[in-house]
Amino acid sequence: MRKGKLLLTGVVVLPLLFTMGCAAKPKMYYWENYSQSLYDFKKNPSDKTLLEHKQALLKVIEVSQQHQTRVPPGVCCEYAYILMKEGNNKEAMKYLAMEEQAYPESRPFVVRLKNKIDAQKK
């Protein structure tokens, strides 16, 4: 009886341990399709490739938030910069604040971009 219990425990516990051991390590960053969309945009700059790159940047932000990991460095800033160029300064400020919050050392650069937005307003 005891032997049977032990066997049963082994059958249940061993695969569990094995599965735990194989569980994927959490990723440091989720860059998703960033490189490909950026390259496509640089190779053929157009409204279509820009839109695709913007979507890729947003996806990086969303997926990182879903996994509760830090958004990769520079991504929020790059998205904010595109918004700035499009004149969407309010949204741009939001993403610049996100960059600064995730990476405090980005502050001097973020401040420079914020000043640019302020200068545009005047």
Added chain:
Amino acid sequence: MKRRSVGILWMVFFLILFILNSCTPKRVSKGVEHPLIYREGPAVILVLPPMNRTFDVEVKELYAATIAEPLSLCGYYVLPIEVTSDILKMEGVYDTELLLNTSPQKFKTYFGADAVLYTTIDHWNVMDMMVAATVEGKPVYHSFFLMDIQFMLKSTSSGKTLWKCHREVEIDMDKRMSFLAQIIFAILMDDREVFRTKYYIDYAMEANQIALETLLDGKYHPIYGMDRNAEFVDKKKIEK
């Protein structure tokens, strides 16, 4: 007579040992090889556009699109390359060659960077080797991604070189496919360019990652501060 032949045997033995030892690439620790980067501990890196010594004008774009991810995975805050390049262009700087004589300290003031990454690319392409032909006469290729890259990371505080590295990376692009799969692929695919475009970025990124492996990990890396004794093979050419 016997003693003499034993002596010769020993000499041959030591000679072989010496040759083998000199052929084996030496292993060096990151902290010993690049102590300055450990001492200064830069967090923010500004990546300048690469100095392109190849004939391919697209290399600059390929590099810009594939360096941020592997560099960030080393634990550094990488300033957004697209934004910084745009700002530099607005200031009239299109080529990094123009910035070679600029003091790195200026990038601290302007971008808040702790270090600047200068890159020189001597080689960056895909080499196709025809290995067979299908019944219909379609060629079966074996492709390699080749990259020859030099990195130099300079401090914006001291102006000193914190880290430098010169690597030739060769990646077998068909390593994930068996020979039979390659033949089937050649029959089905009319244009090999499609295959290249699909995976080119991935291989370029992998090559950058390999080239960066001698760099000490930055503050956002889980083992930051603990990889001083981590060793790497002091070898210029890396084949994967």
